[in-house]
Amino acid sequence: MEGLTLSDAEQKYYSDLFSYCDIESTKKVAANGRVLELFRAAQLPNDVVLQIMELCGATRLGYFGRSQFYIALKLVAVAQSGFPLRVESINTVKDLPLPRFVASKNEQESRHAASYSSDSENQGSYSGVIPPPPGRGQVKKGSVSHDTVQPRTSADQQEPASPVVSPQQSPPTSPHTWRKHSRHPSGGNSERPLAGPGPFWSPFGEAQSGSSAGDAVWSGHSPPPPQETWVSFADTPPTSTLLTMHPASVQDQTTVRTVASATTANEIRRQSSSYDDPWKITDEQRQYYVNQFKTIQPDLNGFIPGSAAKEFFTKSKLPILELSHIWELSDFDKDGALTLDEFCAAFHLVVARKNGYDLPEKLPESLMPKLIDLEDSADVGDQPGEVGYSGSPAEAPPSKSPSMPSLNQTWPELNQSSEDTAIVHPVPIRMTPSKIHMQEMELKRTGSDHTNPTSPLLVKPSDLSEESKINSSVKFASGNTVGQQQAGVVAHPPAVPPRPQPSQAPGPVVHRPVDADGLITHTSTSPQQIPEQPNFADFSQFEVFAASNVNEEQDDEAEKHPDILPVEKASDSASSLRVAKTDSKIEEKTAASVPANVSKGTTPLAPPPKPVRRRLKSEDELRPEVDEHTQKTGVLAAVLASQPSIPRSVGKDKKAIQASIRRNKETNTVLARLNSELQQQLKDVLEERISLEVQLEQLRPFSHL
Amino acid sequence: MAVCVAVIAKENYPLYIRSIPTENELKFHYMVHTSLDVVDEKISAMGKALVDQRELYLGLLYPTEDYKMFRKLHNSYTDVMCNPFYNPGDRIQSRAFDSMVTSMMIQVC
Numbered sequence: 001m002e003g004l005t006l007s008d009a010e011q012k013y014y015s016d017l018f019s020y021c022d023i024e025s026t027k028k029v030a031a032n033g034r035v036l037e038l039f040r041a042a043q044l045p046n047d048v049v050l051q052i053m054e055l056c057g058a059t060r061l062g063y064f065g066r067s068q069f070y071i072a073l074k075l076v077a078v079a080q081s082g083f084p085l086r087v088e089s090i091n092t093v094k095d096l097p098l099p100r101f102v103a104s105k106n107e108q109e110s111r112h113a114a115s116y117s118s119d120s121e122n123q124g125s126y127s128g129v130i131p132p133p134p135g136r137g138q139v140k141k142g143s144v145s146h147d148t149v150q151p152r153t154s155a156d157q158q159e160p161a162s163p164v165v166s167p168q169q170s171p172p173t174s175p176h177t178w179r180k181h182s183r184h185p186s187g188g189n190s191e192r193p194l195a196g197p198g199p200f201w202s203p204f205g206e207a208q209s210g211s212s213a214g215d216a217v218w219s220g221h222s223p224p225p226p227q228e229t230w231v232s233f234a235d236t237p238p239t240s241t242l243l244t245m246h247p248a249s250v251q252d253q254t255t256v257r258t259v260a261s262a263t264t265a266n267e268i269r270r271q272s273s274s275y276d277d278p279w280k281i282t283d284e285q286r287q288y289y290v291n292q293f294k295t296i297q298p299d300l301n302g303f304i305p306g307s308a309a310k311e312f313f314t315k316s317k318l319p320i321l322e323l324s325h326i327w328e329l330s331d332f333d334k335d336g337a338l339t340l341d342e343f344c345a346a347f348h349l350v351v352a353r354k355n356g357y358d359l360p361e362k363l364p365e366s367l368m369p370k371l372i373d374l375e376d377s378a379d380v381g382d383q384p385g386e387v388g389y390s391g392s393p394a395e396a397p398p399s400k401s402p403s404m405p406s407l408n409q410t411w412p413e414l415n416q417s418s419e420d421t422a423i424v425h426p427v428p429i430r431m432t433p434s435k436i437h438m439q440e441m442e443l444k445r446t447g448s449d450h451t452n453p454t455s456p457l458l459v460k461p462s463d464l465s466e467e468s469k470i471n472s473s474v475k476f477a478s479g480n481t482v483g484q485q486q487a488g489v490v491a492h493p494p495a496v497p498p499r500p501q502p503s504q505a506p507g508p509v510v511h512r513p514v515d516a517d518g519l520i521t522h523t524s525t526s527p528q529q530i531p532e533q534p535n536f537a538d539f540s541q542f543e544v545f546a547a548s549n550v551n552e553e554q555d556d557e558a559e560k561h562p563d564i565l566p567v568e569k570a571s572d573s574a575s576s577l578r579v580a581k582t583d584s585k586i587e588e589k590t591a592a593s594v595p596a597n598v599s600k601g602t603t604p605l606a607p608p609p610k611p612v613r614r615r616l617k618s619e620d621e622l623r624p625e626v627d628e629h630t631q632k633t634g635v636l637a638a639v640l641a642s643q644p645s646i647p648r649s650v651g652k653d654k655k656a657i658q659a660s661i662r663r664n665k666e667t668n669t670v671l672a673r674l675n676s677e678l679q680q681q682l683k684d685v686l687e688e689r690i691s692l693e694v695q696l697e698q699l700r701p702f703s704h705l
Numbered sequence: 706m707a708v709c710v711a712v713i714a715k716e717n718y719p720l721y722i723r724s725i726p727t728e729n730e731l732k733f734h735y736m737v738h739t740s741l742d743v744v745d746e747k748i749s750a751m752g753k754a755l756v757d758q759r760e761l762y763l764g765l766l767y768p769t770e771d772y773k774m775f776r777k778l779h780n781s782y783t784d785v786m787c788n789p790f791y792n793p794g795d796r797i798q799s800r801a802f803d804s805m806v807t808s809m810m811i812q813v814c
Contacts, residue, residue, distance in 0.1 A: 306789030313790075321798055324790035328801050336787040361800065 005091055006070065013098050014070045021069065035064050035072070041101035042076045051085050052076060073099050278357075279364035281348050289344040303337035309346070316350050322359060326350060329363045341369030709733040710806050712782060714794060717741060721797040725810055774809055781805045 006014060021034035039049045056064075056071035064072065076099035079085055281289070290300070296312060297304045304312075306327075313323050330346035331338060338346060345367035353359055709724035711733075724733045785791055785799050 306787070310789040320790050324788050324798070325800055327788045327790055328784070328799055331787070334784050334787055336789065361804070 006074075010074075010098060014073050017073060018066055018069050021064070032064065035069065038101055039072070039076065042080065042099060043102050044076065044079050048079050048085065052079065055085060055087050279348070279352070279360075279366045281344060281366065285348065285351075286344060289347045290340065292347065293340055293343050300340050303335075303339055304343055306336045306338075309338050309343070313346065313350055316354060318350060318353055322353060323350075325359055326353070329359070330367070332363070332369045339369060345369065709737070710778065710810060711737045712778075712797060713737065713741060716794075720795070721802070721806075723803075723806055723810075777805065777809060 017038065021038060036049075039052065042049075044052075052072050052075040055075055056068040075085060077097060080100055081097060292312075293300065293304065296308050309327070310323075313326070314320075316323075318326075326346055326349045329349060330342045332342055332345075345363065348367060349359060709722070711722040712720045714720045717738075719734070719737065722734065722737065724730055781802050782797075785797055785802050786793070788799070791797075791799075
């Protein structure tokens with residue numbers, strides 16, 4: 001390989017290009033892809049390119065080392081100057097101009113711009129340059145007028161991207177592309193002043209007044225007229241073809257172009273004014289948006305409902321899918337309505353989309369609605385303060401995060417707390433303690449739970465179902481359909497006692513599920529319950545007996561009852577009652593009564609006298625018992641409430657405690673209601689019993705006869 | 706774990722269906738339809754007036770462990786619904802919804 005002597009300019013230029021091609025920062029090898037692009041951009045015929053590559057040794061080596069790359073570049077220059085390609089010519093040709101790469105539209109223009117655009121605004125803000133719609137305007141300008149202009153590497157990068165866009169569509173590439181550009185280091189050329197926007201005007205020569213416009217643009221925010229064109233869609237839907245979407249309209253060609261360029265100007269202005277943040281809203285824009293907001297919703301702190309927003313944005317003639325996406329992005333709190341901030345963000349996105357920018361996947365930081373507390377001051381203050389603001393994007397989200405993401409954060413917290421308490425569904429949402437909800441709460445509760453006993457109660461949400469179940473259970477016991485109401489009542493009260501006894505809570509809870517097995521355990525668990533159980537058991541027997549005695553009232557079935565009753569009582573009570581769904585208490589009672597009645601023996605005849613005896617006994621016992629019971633139920637709720645909450649609150653998070661407190665309160669209310677219902681039923685039962693007793697007394701004299 | 710996610714409209718057509726791996730689409734579609742039958746069964750068995758989303762879900766195949774996933778799905782679904790530009794009955798085309806589903810499926814797969 002011949003030694004290569006490069007002038008300073010060449011050296012600099014080549015090293016820039018090398019850095020550009022050196023995408024993997026190896027400092028030694030230029031990426032083949034880039035190099036090829038570069039060569040293509042040199043607008044040399046393919047065979048020349050191949051020749052160059054061969055000559056510089058890359059084909060031999062298989063990669064472009066720095067020297068090969070430099071040689072290649074030199075050869076490109078040679079070829080472009082029209083000299084025959086020879087290895088010798090790289091050093092022999094004097095005053096060889098630097099190789100030209102056409103792709104460099106921006107760069108070429110920026111070279112131009114370098115002369116008249118202000119560097120300050122563009123320091124490093126390469127991203128501010130909107131990659132101009134490639135091809136057309138630039139090509140004509142680029143290759144012709146910028147012979148001596150150094151191509152810029154990033155321009156090459158743009159070329160592949162830009163061809164996609166038509167000039168009629170204003171800055172086509174989406175913001176993220178710009179960001180890419182900005183990240184692209186390309187050798188720290190201070191000379192490359194991305195005064196993109198300035199020179200950028202030139203492609204739009206037909207509508208622009210050239211570089212002077214650029215100056216004007218640069219000077220600051222341009223006057224409203226160009227802005228009006230953007231937003232014209234809102235005002236005049238028919239002419240709103242702000243572009244892109246309806247390229248077919250011929251008559252709009254020029255207007256579109258003008259508009260496009262105007263909008264481009266706006267965007268460029270926007271970008272240039274905002275370092276590295278294409279989504280910034282300028283003051284005029286914001287003002288415009290606010291005015292539009294006012295037309296829909298005069299109160300600036302109020303909301304625009306979804307339907308109104310839908311109408312408004314539909315006027316922009318964007319496809320519904322895109323509007324839908326814009327909505328998703330801008331409705332930050334997902335409430336179906338737009339606040340001023342959200343509205344501005346949405347409007348801005350619509351405008352950007354109309355101008356050809358792709359919609360981002362996530363809402364850009366500058367468009368995020370500020371928190372309500374920060375809002376007013378932060379809003380206005382932030383907009384102008386772009387550089388600092390956008391320069392620290394990482395800070396922005398945290399500042400905004402408190403309320404919004406906190407909403408999101410509370411969800412996981414709730415999840416956790418609810419998981420702790422094994423209630424998966426966020427309890428706070430359901431403030432109305434429905435019985436089913438309660439039941440599920442119970443089912444989900446881990447560990448002992450006083451409320452479990454209530455669940456069987458809760459299982460019968462309606463009196464109807466209650467009665468039916470109770471009827472079935474009593475039927476098992478009595479084998480008759482007598483006094484169903486009474487039976488129902490009978491079944492009910494037995495259920496109550498376990499509840500009132502929180503200390504016994506674990507007992508019934510545990511046992512209920514294992515009813516089939518632990519009859520005896522029922523009786524053993526709660527001493528307090530036991531005394532009641534026999535009573536209730538007797539009570540049911542009493543009912544049965546009463547039913548059996550009330551022959552007159554009943555049909556022939558009544559006669560069968562005494563026989564059926566004892567039989568069923570003895571044999572089936574244990575099992576059938578167990579089968580009875582709801583009332584473990586009945587089972588318990590029966591269970592209690594069964595052992596108590598063991599003395600009855602298994603003969604069918606034995607039971608009748610026993611029940612009678614028991615009845616007599618129970619009548620007396622029951623009365624006081626009922627009173628006790630009512631008193632107890634009064635106490636129960638309070639005890640119930642306190643008991644379970646105590647073990648639960650220990651060792652849990654505050655939230656869990658609060659949640660459990662809420663649940664307990666709900667449980668309380670339900671239980672209280674239940675309590676009152678049961679008491680009512682008790683009273684009814686007592687009345688019936690009294691009437692039955694009276695009848696009995698009447699009948700007795702007859703039996704003696 | 707989650708190989709297929711589907712959102713079915715009231716009228717029993719899918720508003721959104723996605724499966725990983727993509728080859729078994731048809732099979733999954735059928736499964737979704739059969740699972741609809743299961744859902745119907747459960748609903749009729751409940752006999753309760755409440756439309757308790759939690760209950761309904763738990764009545765299905767794998768309660769609790771997938772509940773978080775279900776909730777996320779449901780939340781995203783409500784977000785989609787909130788969008789005024791969304792017509793109920795349309796296929797769900799929201800990118801956010803898509804990405805949420807993808808993340809969910811990837812996370813547990």
